[in-house]
Amino acid sequence: MTAPREVSFTVNGAAHTVRVEPRKTLADTIREDCGLTGTHLGCEHGVCGACTILLDGAPVRSCLMFAVQAEGAAIRTVEGLAEGDRLHPLQQAFIDRHALQCGFCTPGFLMLAAGVLEREPDIDEDGLREALASNLCRCTGYLNILDAVRDARAAMRAGPG
Amino acid sequence: MKPAPFTHHLPGTVDEAAALLAAHAAEDARILAGGQSLVPTMAFRLARPAHLIDINGISGLDGIAQNADSMSIGALARHCDFHRPVDDGPLGALLAAVVRHIGHYPIRMRGTFCGSLAHADPASEWCLVAAALDARLTARSVRGEREIAASAFFEWAMTTALAEDELLVRAALPRLAPDTRWGFHEFARRAGDFALAMALALYRVEDGAIVEPRVGLGGVEAFPRRIPEAEAVLAGKAPGPDLFREAGAAVSDAADAMADSHASAEYRSEIAAVMVERALADAAR
Ligand SMILES: Cc1cc2nc3c(=O)[nH]c(=O)nc-3n(C[C@H](O)[C@H](O)[C@H](O)COP(=O)(O)OP(=O)(O)OC[C@H]3O[C@@H](n4cnc5c(N)ncnc54)[C@H](O)[C@@H]3O)c2cc1C
Ligand code: FES
Ligand code: FES
Numbered sequence: 001m002t003a004p005r006e007v008s009f010t011v012n013g014a015a016h017t018v019r020v021e022p023r024k025t026l027a028d029t030i031r032e033d034c035g036l037t038g039t040h041l042g043c044e045h046g047v048c049g050a051c052t053i054l055l056d057g058a059p060v061r062s063c064l065m066f067a068v069q070a071e072g073a074a075i076r077t078v079e080g081l082a083e084g085d086r087l088h089p090l091q092q093a094f095i096d097r098h099a100l101q102c103g104f105c106t107p108g109f110l111m112l113a114a115g116v117l118e119r120e121p122d123i124d125e126d127g128l129r130e131a132l133a134s135n136l137c138r139c140t141g142y143l144n145i146l147d148a149v150r151d152a153r154a155a156m157r158a159g160p161g
Numbered sequence: 162m163k164p165a166p167f168t169h170h171l172p173g174t175v176d177e178a179a180a181l182l183a184a185h186a187a188e189d190a191r192i193l194a195g196g197q198s199l200v201p202t203m204a205f206r207l208a209r210p211a212h213l214i215d216i217n218g219i220s221g222l223d224g225i226a227q228n229a230d231s232m233s234i235g236a237l238a239r240h241c242d243f244h245r246p247v248d249d250g251p252l253g254a255l256l257a258a259v260v261r262h263i264g265h266y267p268i269r270m271r272g273t274f275c276g277s278l279a280h281a282d283p284a285s286e287w288c289l290v291a292a293a294l295d296a297r298l299t300a301r302s303v304r305g306e307r308e309i310a311a312s313a314f315f316e317w318a319m320t321t322a323l324a325e326d327e328l329l330v331r332a333a334l335p336r337l338a339p340d341t342r343w344g345f346h347e348f349a350r351r352a353g354d355f356a357l358a359m360a361l362a363l364y365r366v367e368d369g370a371i372v373e374p375r376v377g378l379g380g381v382e383a384f385p386r387r388i389p390e391a392e393a394v395l396a397g398k399a400p401g402p403d404l405f406r407e408a409g410a411a412v413s414d415a416a417d418a419m420a421d422s423h424a425s426a427e428y429r430s431e432i433a434a435v436m437v438e439r440a441l442a443d444a445a446r
Contacts, residue, residue, distance in 0.1 A: 134265030
């Protein structure tokens with residue numbers, strides 16, 4: 001039915017049960033029903049990548065899924081990257097490399113990069129450039145983002161320390 | 162920018178999905194596969210389906226199976242399943258090279274091979290692969306199963322031979338002889354964009370001469386297809402730059418190029434010739 005339905009999933013390890021209309025996107029649900037507004041919405045049709053989240057480990061556009069499709073899923077958003085006060089290597093590298101200006105695209109880039117590096121820790125230079133071309137940034141010119149992700153790749157390979 | 166209301170169905174089997182399609186076909190029921198084309202069109206309200214039949218809960222549809230003479234690709238095999246070669250032969254390598262041109266990494270995590278065929282964008286890479294290799298497509302409905310040749314499947318831009326109540330359950334690509342040479346080239350304005358023109362060329366060389374040439378063209382006409390005029394130019398000749406240029410010219414002569422806001426027909430047809438030439442040259446390497 002088109003009427004609201006109950007859906008359960010976890011976001012950053014915490015269980016959520018929400019009542020949503022089937023037409024509600026996962027992006028809107030994460031922001032409005034789960035109250036996690038770190039996931040941004042730019043275009044709402046799949047081209048900008050601001051809404052990128054990890055769905056069972058895969059970086060996906062959360063504006064191109066309906067929340068009802070996330071039943072039982074493990075979702076990760078930018079709010080889950082840091083452990084307490086300890087930043088994720090990607091977050092630290094973005095600061096160190098000045099990989100953001102206005103910050104609107106940053107959550108999407110962080111989740112994209114986190115997903116790609118976790119799935120393919122040995123990804124080569126071409127692969128990394130190609131993967132980062134998935135998202136749009138109107139401020140930085142991309143090179144600092146690429147530098148930051150390269151640094152994080154090295155830090156993540158070296159492991160927590 | 163928000164989709165219109167719809168009823169979401171989550172069938173557990175292909176039979177249930179077919180029954181739901183049959184029951185709701187008259188009210189605009191659509192299959193929801195990867196959602197990477199359907200959801201954007203719904204966000205724009207270009208599509209307002211009343212029913213979405215979500216096949217993501219059906220087990221057994223995600224398989225890529227190697228048979229004696231074909232590779233069978235299930236309706237839930239996603240683009241990213243081809244990132245690493247699915248076999249050791251030329252087909253696996255070809256699919257792994259082509260898939261990198263489809264949208265972006267996160268799009269490829271969700272989008273499906275069969276969804277691309279059903280969507281039938283003129284510039285879909287998988288549609289070109291299906292047309293160039295003469296894929297065989299299996300449609301299922303409550304009326305049963307039927308096989309459709311790729312040459313009869315694509316009817317126009319965004320239009321296929323699938324009936325309203327049919328879903329595509331799998332696509333079969335022929336295994337390629339180990340000595341098959343192939344090349345793929347496309348021209349897109351930005352990374353991840355749909356291409357203005359693309360070409361996939363395959364052939365084998367016997368005693369210095371080209372045999373079994375296939376030249377597929379995508380993004381130029383309303384749907385991708387093989388161009389027999391270019392294949393005739395190649396057959397029996399020794400591969401080389403002059404021959405490849407001649408085949409490219411034959412493609413622009415034969416193609417009925419589309420014009421739209423991205424490119425005029427003349428421009429598309431000129432790029433088509435170059436893409437074909439480059440694909441053939443890559444195959445020769
Ligand atoms: C930013 C962006 C860039 C993209 N760039 C490209 C590109 O360069 N090249 C390219 O080829 N594609 C591109 N795409 C589209 C993408 O490849 C889609 O995944 C693909 O076109 C459709 O597959 P899907 O599984 O997502 O189908 P869906 O979006 O779920 O469905 C698309 C259509 O096909 C129908 N359908 C789906 N599966 C079946 C089935 N098994 N049987 C019957 N009907 C079915 C649906 O009802 C719907 O009408 C892009 C998408 C985005 C958002
Ligand atoms: S908001 Fe999802 S890709 Fe732009
Ligand atoms: S930092 Fe402003 S859009 Fe990327």
